[in-house]
Amino acid sequence: MNNKNIMEYCYNCDEDRSVIIKEESIKMTIKDIEIDFVGKVAYCEECGEEVYISQIDDENVRKANEKYREKLGIIQISEIEKLLNKYNIGKKPLAKLLGWGEVTIIRYLKGLTPSKEYSEKLKELQDPYKMQEILNQNGNVLQKVARQKVEDRIKEMLHLSHSTKKGQPINSIDVATYFLNKVDIEAGDLISHLKLQKLVYYAQAWMMAFFNKIIIMEDFQAWIHGPVIPEMYYNYKKFGANPIPKANILDENIFNEDEKLILNGIWNVYGKYNAKYLEALTHMEDPWRDARGNCQEDDRCTNVIEKEDIKRYYSSIKDQFTIEDMEELNTYVSSIKIKMS
Numbered sequence: 001m002n003n004k005n006i007m008e009y010c011y012n013c014d015e016d017r018s019v020i021i022k023e024e025s026i027k028m029t030i031k032d033i034e035i036d037f038v039g040k041v042a043y044c045e046e047c048g049e050e051v052y053i054s055q056i057d058d059e060n061v062r063k064a065n066e067k068y069r070e071k072l073g074i075i076q077i078s079e080i081e082k083l084l085n086k087y088n089i090g091k092k093p094l095a096k097l098l099g100w101g102e103v104t105i106i107r108y109l110k111g112l113t114p115s116k117e118y119s120e121k122l123k124e125l126q127d128p129y130k131m132q133e134i135l136n137q138n139g140n141v142l143q144k145v146a147r148q149k150v151e152d153r154i155k156e157m158l159h160l161s162h163s164t165k166k167g168q169p170i171n172s173i174d175v176a177t178y179f180l181n182k183v184d185i186e187a188g189d190l191i192s193h194l195k196l197q198k199l200v201y202y203a204q205a206w207m208m209a210f211f212n213k214i215i216i217m218e219d220f221q222a223w224i225h226g227p228v229i230p231e232m233y234y235n236y237k238k239f240g241a242n243p244i245p246k247a248n249i250l251d252e253n254i255f256n257e258d259e260k261l262i263l264n265g266i267w268n269v270y271g272k273y274n275a276k277y278l279e280a281l282t283h284m285e286d287p288w289r290d291a292r293g294n295c296q297e298d299d300r301c302t303n304v305i306e307k308e309d310i311k312r313y314y315s316s317i318k319d320q321f322t323i324e325d326m327e328e329l330n331t332y333v334s335s336i337k338i339k340m341s
């Protein structure tokens with residue numbers, strides 16, 4: 001919305017006036033919960049009174065609702081939309097599949113806030129293994145073609161990530177453990193939690209760029225110090241910035257040959273840098289930057305760095321710099337100049 005030359009009816013002046021729109025911190029209460037956010041407020045240029053503009057009001061209500069959901073950990077409308085796209089499923093079929101009333105999802109998309117319980121159910125579905133499970137239990141409520149579409153999509157996703165751990169998918173902790181087992185403590189190698197996150201991130205990124213497959217299903221979020229998988233964060237949090245001791249025993253054969261190639265390569269290419277350097281590196285690259293959106297440098301941010309965005313970015317780097325193997329990746333990474341403050 002252009003801030004200049006907007007004319008609106010001012011109740012105080014009882015005339016159309018030009019208005020000034022300011023960004024202000026706004027407080028609202030939704031269901032007894034105080035919400036704080038930065039929204040827009042319009043003022044009459046003539047008398048200085050606040051002027052009601054429905055478009056701005058709608059935007060503020062939408063923002064307040066997002067904040068409210070964030071506070072309570074309730075799924076966002078945009079996340080529900082993503083779910084529908086992800087599984088190529090309609091609003092009614094998804095509601096049916098979950099055993100809910102047909103219009104439930106439609107209402108959620110229009111802005112009705114789901115209960116915590118229903119929200120959790122929807123969030124679980126972000127994991128294709130969970131979706132597969134529900135489809136196995138309840139898929140007969142769907143029309144044949146609709147069901148096939150979802151199944152194709154899940155198959156596509158699970159093909160990306162293989163599972164050899166007794167039906168459990170490989171997760172970020174497995175990948176982290178693989179790296180931790182490479183640490184030579186006697187030789188003075190240290191690895192902090194921050195650094196570990198970056199190594200796992202680059203493993204996932206280059207796996208996608210080289211093999212068009214993912215290693216782990218979990219998503220990275222664009223935290224202040226770079227990409228972070230929350231599960232990993234909570235797992236290693238107790239060590240703070242200190243080196244993490246040698247890890248648990250890991251059956252390295254849960255990884256296939258392609259994955260081992262990537263993991264060993266990432267260790268050689270990125271493992272020699274410290275956490276701060278790797279942080280600066282991820283801060284230069286599009287996926288983290290784009291996912292941060294409008295967040296300021298010090299803003300807490302849990303926006304997901306979409307797998308598609310990671311894949312696209314590192315694939316384009318691979319093409320642009322003709323990186324064909326780990327040695328060439330090493331040459332590329334060594335050639336990046338970062339000024340450390």
Ligand SMILES: [Zn+2]
Pocket residue numbers: 010011012013014017044045046047048049
């Ligand atoms: Zn006025």
